[in-house]
Amino acid sequence: MFKKALLALPVAMAVGAAAQAGEWQDPNDVLQNLLQNNPDSAYLHQSEMNIMMMPDNPALWLVEEGEDLFYAQRGPNNVSLEGCDFGKGPGELDGAYVELPRYFEDTGKVMDFEMRLVHCMKELQGFTSDDAAVGQRHGNGSDIMKLTTYIAHQSSGMAWNPPLDHPEEQAMRDAGEKLFFRRGGAMDFNCASCHGDSGKQIRASVLPEMRNGQEWTKAISWPAHRAGHDNVRSQNHRIRGCVWQMRHAGIKHDTPVNTALISFWNDAARGEPAILPDLKR
Amino acid sequence: MLRNKTVGAGLAVLASTVLIAGCDGWMGETSGEVDITAMSADELADYLVLETDSYRFEQEAQEGGSARDRMVQDGIQAACSIEGDPDSGTAGEVIAMARESYEAPPGGPRLGNWRRGAELARSGYGYRIGHRNDDHGTREAGGNCYACHQMDPAEELYGTLGPSLAGYGATRGNDSSVVNYVHQVVSNPHQYFPCTKMPRFGRNNFLSEEQIAHVMAYLLDPDSPVNQ
Numbered sequence: 001m002f003k004k005a006l007l008a009l010p011v012a013m014a015v016g017a018a019a020q021a022g023e024w025q026d027p028n029d030v031l032q033n034l035l036q037n038n039p040d041s042a043y044l045h046q047s048e049m050n051i052m053m054m055p056d057n058p059a060l061w062l063v064e065e066g067e068d069l070f071y072a073q074r075g076p077n078n079v080s081l082e083g084c085d086f087g088k089g090p091g092e093l094d095g096a097y098v099e100l101p102r103y104f105e106d107t108g109k110v111m112d113f114e115m116r117l118v119h120c121m122k123e124l125q126g127f128t129s130d131d132a133a134v135g136q137r138h139g140n141g142s143d144i145m146k147l148t149t150y151i152a153h154q155s156s157g158m159a160w161n162p163p164l165d166h167p168e169e170q171a172m173r174d175a176g177e178k179l180f181f182r183r184g185g186a187m188d189f190n191c192a193s194c195h196g197d198s199g200k201q202i203r204a205s206v207l208p209e210m211r212n213g214q215e216w217t218k219a220i221s222w223p224a225h226r227a228g229h230d231n232v233r234s235q236n237h238r239i240r241g242c243v244w245q246m247r248h249a250g251i252k253h254d255t256p257v258n259t260a261l262i263s264f265w266n267d268a269a270r271g272e273p274a275i276l277p278d279l280k281r
Numbered sequence: 282m283l284r285n286k287t288v289g290a291g292l293a294v295l296a297s298t299v300l301i302a303g304c305d306g307w308m309g310e311t312s313g314e315v316d317i318t319a320m321s322a323d324e325l326a327d328y329l330v331l332e333t334d335s336y337r338f339e340q341e342a343q344e345g346g347s348a349r350d351r352m353v354q355d356g357i358q359a360a361c362s363i364e365g366d367p368d369s370g371t372a373g374e375v376i377a378m379a380r381e382s383y384e385a386p387p388g389g390p391r392l393g394n395w396r397r398g399a400e401l402a403r404s405g406y407g408y409r410i411g412h413r414n415d416d417h418g419t420r421e422a423g424g425n426c427y428a429c430h431q432m433d434p435a436e437e438l439y440g441t442l443g444p445s446l447a448g449y450g451a452t453r454g455n456d457s458s459v460v461n462y463v464h465q466v467v468s469n470p471h472q473y474f475p476c477t478k479m480p481r482f483g484r485n486n487f488l489s490e491e492q493i494a495h496v497m498a499y500l501l502d503p504d505s506p507v508n509q
Contacts, residue, residue: 167318171325175317178326183358185351186344186408186487187480190362194442196478202428202440203405243411248336249348250411255335260326 022273024094025157028054030275034214042199043215046206047281050227059149059225059232059277062140066150069143075125075133084120086113086151087163097155098274101263103166110172112259114236117147137253140231148234149223149277156276160217160269169263172256176264179257180210186247191261194242195219205281210268217272220265224278232277235262340410343417344486348410361476372475379471379484386490390464392455393491398499399433399506401492402426408487424488424496429479432499433506442478450501451508463497 031054038044045051070081086096087104101112107119118134121127127134136142164170180191191210194202198209208219222235236258243251251257317325329335330352338349354362356378360371367375404423409415415422426432429443453459465472468483482488488496499505 171318174322175325178322182362193478247408249352250337256333257329257335
């Protein structure tokens with residue numbers, strides 16, 4: 001697995017040389033830098049075991065499987081995903097993940113990564129929602145998580161930089177900020193109830209603070225192998241989990257509340273390098 | 282109260298379009314019908330929550346009503362949807378709303394059984410919906426106080442979002458003014474702490490009056506481990 005994962009490096013560097021978002025870096029190097037720069041962050045330092053395991057991150061297996069899937073000719077239309085435009089041109093993956101969500105002319109709306117991936121699998125490859133390829137969203141066995149991990153890995157070490165030039169991008173980001181503070185549900189929680197301060201704990205978990213960019217970049221660095229679940233999880237899965245713990249209504253995938261929240265939370269880590277894939281407790 | 286409802290009418294039309302078109306439909310082909318850039322951020326946030334089919338609104342909530350009801354804000358939730366502490370005007374309004382809706386139990390607050398209170402303070406079960414819904418028929422919901430508070434000083438697992446309550450009754454006693462105060466806090470803490478992170482356990486019918494009495498005993502009974 002390391003061979004393949006490491007092989008991705010020179011390719012990414014060669015193509016990504018012109019990217020403004022910075023150069024590709026190994027996720028473990030990104031993490032080590034964050035740890036060194038923030039010796040006092042209880043959130044970043046909370047799990048020594050995970051920090052030690054990071055070079056052998058099990059999520060790297062999915063990078064390899066996802067690469068095969070990305071270039072394979074699949075679906076009723078028997079084409080690869082090389083025609084999929086994640087915002088930087090068809091098949092251009094370097095830096096694409098950290099520059100989402102964004103407005104797409106072809107659909108006339110702001111889309112987050114998973115929405116866009118599903119859009120391409122349906123429109124280009126011809127899958128439908130009934131196919132497991134797009135229907136199954138969670139777990140190491142799912143195509144979506146393999147593809148997500150491979151594609152995200154091509155942006156490792158690059159700075160979060162979701163575009164805000166289009167008025168709808170700005171509108172979704174601003175609405176996402178409101179959503180972050182919108183109270184509701186049986187416990188009156190908003191996201192800031194638990195992510196408003198640094199170093200606070202809920203039970204045994206040290207919580208990341210949204211306004212602390214260096215904590216927040218790790219917080220939003222999904223896909224990540226979640227040790228407690230023994231599975232690689234996505235940004236959308238994390239939102240679903242927190243919404244569930246908040247006792248809000250259950251959130252559906254491919255929906256604009258997800259997109260707005262991600263527009264805001266990626267913006268909140270703007271300029272900080274992404275750890276892709278990460279490893280979490 | 283802070284919300285502006287002028288967007289409502291036109292948006293209902295779009296919501297039904299979204300349902301028909303499915304996942305790819307929202308604001309795609311239908312974008313001519315609604316201009317999200319014409320809304321304020323607050324309006325758009327409310328619109329996204331309530332009108333875009335983003336949630337499983339049809340599910341039943343354990344406390345009664347639907348999942349949708351959970352996402353429609355009441356006055357305190359709307360006023361407290363802010364970053365940081367409320368300004369003095371907002372704080373005053375929130376305290377007034379909290380006092381207005383507060384009800385003491387018939388005969389006044391009392392202390393129950395601290396052993397039952399200990400279980401309730403530890404349990405984080407209850408009220409989750411969306412997937413793996415919590416089933417109150419098979420397991421009682423708890424108050425999850427330990428998620429945010431230290432209570433029994435011998436307990437090692439506790440959160441720090443709220444202040445330590447270790448020795449709470451030992452330092453305060455449990456005369457009726459203390460009992461009344463603790464009931465007011467557990468039932469609706471915004472009476473004293475406007476826009477606090479602590480849930481309104483009584484007001485939201487999250488805990489029954491009987492359960493609140495047990496939790497109060499856990500805090501105030503001299504025999505409770507909290508006070509050793």
